[in-house]
Amino acid sequence: MNILVVLRMIPDSAGELQLAEDGRSIDREWLDFQLNDFDDHALEEAILLKEAGGAKVTAVAVGEGANRVLQMAAARGADEVVALQSEEDAMISSREIAASIAAMARAKSADLVLCGVQSSEDVFGQLAPYVGALLDWPHVSGTNRIVANGAVLRVTQERGAGVAVTYELATPAVLGVQTASKAPRYVSGSKLREASKTPIGRATPESSGFERSAEIITLRLPVQGGSGENLGGNAETVADRLVSILAAKGLARN
Amino acid sequence: MASTLPLWILVITALALTAWRSRRYAMALANAPAAARFDRPMLRLQGVMVAIGMHRKMLRKPLSGVLHAIIFISFFVLFTATIDAFGSRLFPGFSLAPIGGETWIAALQDIFSALMLVGVGLALYQRYVLRPARFDGSSGSDAAIIYVLIVLIVASLLLEAAARIVGGSDGSWRPVASALAGLLDRAGMSAHAGEELFYWVHIGAILAFLVYIPGSKHRHMFLAAPNIYFRSLEPRGLAPAVPEAREAPGIDSLGQFDWKQQLDLLSCTECGRCQAVCPAYAAGLPLSPKLLITDMRDALAAGSSAAPLVGGVISEETLWACTTCRACMEACPVEIEHLPKIIDMRRHLVDEGRVSPGLQEALSNLIRLGNSMGKPSKMRARWTRELGFPVKDAREEPVDVLWFVGDYASYDPRVQEITRKVAELLTAAGVDFGILFDAERNSGNDVRRAGEEGLFETLAQSNIDEIKACSFNRIMTTDPHSLNALKNDYQHFGAAFEVLHYTALLAELIAAGKLDLHVADGARVTYHDPCYLGRYNGGFDAPRELIRAAGYTLHDMPRCRENSFCCGAGGGRIWQGDDGVTERPSENRIREALSLGDVAYFVVACPKDKVMYTAAIDALGVADRLKAVDIAELLVPRTSQALEMPPVETS
Numbered sequence: 001m002n003i004l005v006v007l008r009m010i011p012d013s014a015g016e017l018q019l020a021e022d023g024r025s026i027d028r029e030w031l032d033f034q035l036n037d038f039d040d041h042a043l044e045e046a047i048l049l050k051e052a053g054g055a056k057v058t059a060v061a062v063g064e065g066a067n068r069v070l071q072m073a074a075a076r077g078a079d080e081v082v083a084l085q086s087e088e089d090a091m092i093s094s095r096e097i098a099a100s101i102a103a104m105a106r107a108k109s110a111d112l113v114l115c116g117v118q119s120s121e122d123v124f125g126q127l128a129p130y131v132g133a134l135l136d137w138p139h140v141s142g143t144n145r146i147v148a149n150g151a152v153l154r155v156t157q158e159r160g161a162g163v164a165v166t167y168e169l170a171t172p173a174v175l176g177v178q179t180a181s182k183a184p185r186y187v188s189g190s191k192l193r194e195a196s197k198t199p200i201g202r203a204t205p206e207s208s209g210f211e212r213s214a215e216i217i218t219l220r221l222p223v224q225g226g227s228g229e230n231l232g233g234n235a236e237t238v239a240d241r242l243v244s245i246l247a248a249k250g251l252a253r254n
Numbered sequence: 255m256a257s258t259l260p261l262w263i264l265v266i267t268a269l270a271l272t273a274w275r276s277r278r279y280a281m282a283l284a285n286a287p288a289a290a291r292f293d294r295p296m297l298r299l300q301g302v303m304v305a306i307g308m309h310r311k312m313l314r315k316p317l318s319g320v321l322h323a324i325i326f327i328s329f330f331v332l333f334t335a336t337i338d339a340f341g342s343r344l345f346p347g348f349s350l351a352p353i354g355g356e357t358w359i360a361a362l363q364d365i366f367s368a369l370m371l372v373g374v375g376l377a378l379y380q381r382y383v384l385r386p387a388r389f390d391g392s393s394g395s396d397a398a399i400i401y402v403l404i405v406l407i408v409a410s411l412l413l414e415a416a417a418r419i420v421g422g423s424d425g426s427w428r429p430v431a432s433a434l435a436g437l438l439d440r441a442g443m444s445a446h447a448g449e450e451l452f453y454w455v456h457i458g459a460i461l462a463f464l465v466y467i468p469g470s471k472h473r474h475m476f477l478a479a480p481n482i483y484f485r486s487l488e489p490r491g492l493a494p495a496v497p498e499a500r501e502a503p504g505i506d507s508l509g510q511f512d513w514k515q516q517l518d519l520l521s522c523t524e525c526g527r528c529q530a531v532c533p534a535y536a537a538g539l540p541l542s543p544k545l546l547i548t549d550m551r552d553a554l555a556a557g558s559s560a561a562p563l564v565g566g567v568i569s570e571e572t573l574w575a576c577t578t579c580r581a582c583m584e585a586c587p588v589e590i591e592h593l594p595k596i597i598d599m600r601r602h603l604v605d606e607g608r609v610s611p612g613l614q615e616a617l618s619n620l621i622r623l624g625n626s627m628g629k630p631s632k633m634r635a636r637w638t639r640e641l642g643f644p645v646k647d648a649r650e651e652p653v654d655v656l657w658f659v660g661d662y663a664s665y666d667p668r669v670q671e672i673t674r675k676v677a678e679l680l681t682a683a684g685v686d687f688g689i690l691f692d693a694e695r696n697s698g699n700d701v702r703r704a705g706e707e708g709l710f711e712t713l714a715q716s717n718i719d720e721i722k723a724c725s726f727n728r729i730m731t732t733d734p735h736s737l738n739a740l741k742n743d744y745q746h747f748g749a750a751f752e753v754l755h756y757t758a759l760l761a762e763l764i765a766a767g768k769l770d771l772h773v774a775d776g777a778r779v780t781y782h783d784p785c786y787l788g789r790y791n792g793g794f795d796a797p798r799e800l801i802r803a804a805g806y807t808l809h810d811m812p813r814c815r816e817n818s819f820c821c822g823a824g825g826g827r828i829w830q831g832d833d834g835v836t837e838r839p840s841e842n843r844i845r846e847a848l849s850l851g852d853v854a855y856f857v858v859a860c861p862k863d864k865v866m867y868t869a870a871i872d873a874l875g876v877a878d879r880l881k882a883v884d885i886a887e888l889l890v891p892r893t894s895q896a897l898e899m900p901p902v903e904t905s
Contacts, residue, residue: 012623012630014629016632016633030632031630032622032623032631032632034622183611186604186609186613186618188503188604188605188708188709189706189707189708189709189710189712190503190605190707190711191708192621192708192709192712233872233877233878
């Protein structure tokens with residue numbers, strides 16, 4: 001089985017997000033980027049499938065810092081790693097990259113395409129359905145367990161409240177992974193250093209072919225709320241302070 | 255003499271049995287990887303003299319030390335009796351008499367036989383009456399068998415001499431045996447039969463002892479001296495590198511340990527001094543440094559039938575429990591190296607990806623961002639924003655002091671205030687300093703001790719490259735852990751920086767009269783020696799000088815300086831959960847400080863300590879009685895407002 005895994009680099013949410021001048025995107029110049037967490041699970045699921053029944057795993061990464069993540073993917077067990085070039089300083093749109101992913105799936109004779117169910121820049125979770133549609137392959141999103149038996153996949157999907165359904169589908173297929181069957185493994189620094197010699201392939205993007213449907217007209221950052229106040233540890237002073245705050249807000253009589 | 259042949263047969267049989275019983279150990283050592291422990295013979299010998307001749311570490315526990323010294327010296331004196339006993343019958347005509355065997359040597363043997371019994375009596379009193387907890391898990395039967403054999407050897411020696419005196423020998427040089435001769439005489443035993451009986455009991459007990467030793471902790475009689483001689487002479491803070499001949503970074507079988515690491519296992523005396531000082535053991539975690547060693551020793555004896563080493567003989571929980579505080583190695587009288595073994599086995603676990611979720615998150619953050627908190631590099635120097643002055647970028651302009659701030663001092667909001675205080679003190683003293691801003695990475699000290707050698711190399715190389723590109727004279731660190739990495743571990747990469755802790759630099763500035771401080775009125779405080787400043791790098795005095803200079807009176811806790819008790823955060827423990835902990839080491843330590851009864855400040859000199867002890871004081875609900883303050887908070891320049899000391903209720 002040939003598996004293609006998509007790894008998207010997204011802005012590090014712990015960083016300070018600032019709006020770009022156009023007010024419709026975030027200023028990416030000073031940001032750190034990290035691997036989309038769901039994509040990390042997709043990679044793990046691909047490696048688990050490889051370990052369970054044998055597979056060739058190709059990881060394709062897109063975005064800033066792709067090389068570093070591809071080395072990590074190689075250290076985890078990916079057989080081939082490819083950096084998909086993307087527009088610099090722009091968010092990764094699923095609509096934009098779906099055609100490139102589909103083309104690569106064909107070129108690599110993939111039987112299975114795995115990606116994270118969504119990313120912070122694709123909360124619709126559009127990548128898996130777009131790629132599935134372009135390839136005309138079946139697609140399931142929100143998976144938390146994938147078992148391969150030859151060309152037949154059993155895919156478990158979480159539906160909340162503890163409800164889970166299991167689908168059976170034939171490859172080729174596209175799956176949007178919510179969580180891997182096991183938490184992503186740790187890969188040691190010495191393995192990463194070894195993997196830093198792995199050759200990284202390059203892929204140029206395909207034109208998306210989609211007409212524009214909707215566009216972002218405004219982006220808003222969370223408004224800084226009032227800061228909290230530490231009332232201290234002494235019960236008496238805490239009580240005094242609490243009473244005076246409530247009184248000041250007109251919620252209690254002093 | 256008719257007994258010569260039977261004695262030869264007995265001796266040769268006993269020696270053969272002893273050799274047979276030692277074979278597994280001998281083979282293991284012979285096949286072990288090499289270790290470079292043959293340099294500097296005079297220094298090595300000197301260490302042996304101090305450790306054994308002076309009983310330096312032994313005497314830290316006075317009763318044990320004294321009773322061991324008595325038994326030890328008596329053994330040497332009585333060895334003359336052993337030579338006499340075997341020599342006289344193996345080689346007819348041999349006698350010590352010409353050099354005083356019947357006079358002064360006889361007197362010494364007589365007196366030291368009695369002393370030996372006193373020593374064994376004290377040992378019995380300690381083991382069976384006092385019963386120190388450090389013996390928990392040691393083999394009780396092994397100790398008992400040895401007591402019995404020693405008493406047999408000494409008693410038979412005395413009684414044999416007594417029997418000879420009954421038979422008409424001169425007893426004037428043997429007061430104890432003479433007294434016993436009176437008893438024997440009254441018992442009506444024939445002098446010749448008695449002498450023969452006690453001689454063979456004596457010979458039998460000695461040979462039994464010899465044959466017994468290879469399977470007993472009493473191997474240390476032969477192995478303690480070599481184990482101390484071949485001790486590590488590297489700086490204490492330098493974790494052993496991965497040998498080039500080793501294929502993987504870690505170790506997962508005993509045979510991969512070099513011969514010195516294996517010799518350690520055979521030298522253990524089961525005294526339990528390591529166990530008594532171990533913070534993980536005290537916290538109820540499944541780690542006793544003593545059992546770590548004896549479990550591996552037993553596996554070595556079992557050979558190929560033993561369980562797999564990592565995860566079998568030594569559980570993963572045991573390995574992760576260690577804080578790498580080094581108290582065990584400091585306490586060990588025979589210089590056993592616990593930490594290199596733990597780190598090598600952790601290296602194996604990390605290489606296999608067998609790490610807890612907490613550790614995985616911290617290490618992943620370190621790989622990605624160079625700090626364990628998962629904060630962006632660009633926020634590393636944010637603490638400088640609230641200073642009233644700019645901090646130099648050491649990458650841009652030359653500085654006298656390059657300040658390596660460290661993760662906790664940079665990012666942790668509980669510590670940033672102290673970091674700013676240090677910056678203000680340096681400025682008040684006119685120090686020309688700068689920092690690396692977002693180019694600084696975690697020093698890798700605890701990463702390395704968590705077994706992540708590859709990541710340590712990446713972090714260290716990145717820091718070394720950045721530091722080497724700067725122009726400076728000395729490096730100062732806030733964190734003792736960074737101090738240790740930069741000063742010791744970075745030597746692996748050929749980096750030899752002059753690194754000092756901020757307490758050392760501040761003490762130097764005060765001594766030079768460059769810092770004019772408010773002087774408190776002698777209020778009493780206590781001070782916690784950080785493991786990586788004190789035990790690892792000998793930084794005991796500078797912090798104490800600072801406390802004195804600020805006008806406080808230091809009331810040390812019982813466990814201070816080399817015997818300081820770890821806060822529980824080191825060696826990557828700060829990234830692990832508290833599962834299985836019955837009492838946090840930090841809370842144990844706060845109770846110790848409270849028991850002093852007269853201190854209001856718990857003074858620390860490590861950012862992790864500020865975090866750990868503030869949390870411990872809150873958890874114990876004693877914030878009204880004790881406050882964890884960094885030493886920099888006590889030092890207030892005269893230009894600022896003096897510190898107000900909270901009132902203390904003394905108990």
